[in-house]
Amino acid sequence: MLYFQATQPNGGTELWGFDGLNLFPVADIRAGSSGSNPANFILHDGNLYFAANDGVNATELWKYDGVNTPSRVTQIAAGSANSNPASPAVFNNVL
Numbered sequence: 001m002l003y004f005q006a007t008q009p010n011g012g013t014e015l016w017g018f019d020g021l022n023l024f025p026v027a028d029i030r031a032g033s034s035g036s037n038p039a040n041f042i043l044h045d046g047n048l049y050f051a052a053n054d055g056v057n058a059t060e061l062w063k064y065d066g067v068n069t070p071s072r073v074t075q076i077a078a079g080s081a082n083s084n085p086a087s088p089a090v091f092n093n094v095l
Contacts, residue, residue: 001017001018001019001066002017002018002019003015003016003017003026003041003048003050003064004016004017004018004041005037005038005039006025007035009033010033011025011028011032011033011035012030012032012033012034012035012036012037013035013036013037013038014026014027014028014029014030014035014036014038015027015029015036015038015050015052015064015070026064026070027064027069027070029052029053029054029062029070030052030053030054030055031055032055034055036052036053036054036055037052037053037059038050038051038052038062039051039052039086040085040086040087040088042088042089042090042095044088044090044095045093045095046065046066047063047064047065047066048063048064048065048066049061049062049063049064049073049088049095050062050064051084051085051086052070053082054072056080057072057075057080058077058079058080058081058082058083059082059083059084059085060072060073060074060075060076060077060082060083060085061073061074061076061083061085061088
């Protein structure tokens with residue numbers, strides 16, 4: 001499976017997937033033309049982790065398991081402040 005960000009004129013930049021045959025939007029994390037701007041992808045323990053902005057909690061760490069809707073992992077910065085998680089890494093099997 002390949003995951004990436006893609007932009008549609010009315011849907012903004014969101015998380016997309018490609019399974020080798022089909023291209024599909026994974027989720028509309030931030031409705032509207034602003035988009036969630038997913039970035040800084042890393043795969044760990046069968047889950048995709050990335051930074052995204054849902055329009056309410058600013059840019060935080062998100063997780064996608066390949067089945068369920070992506071979910072915010074935690075609120076690193078309080079309120080609407082951005083934590084901008086970047087350069088995730090795995091060390092000793094811990095993200």
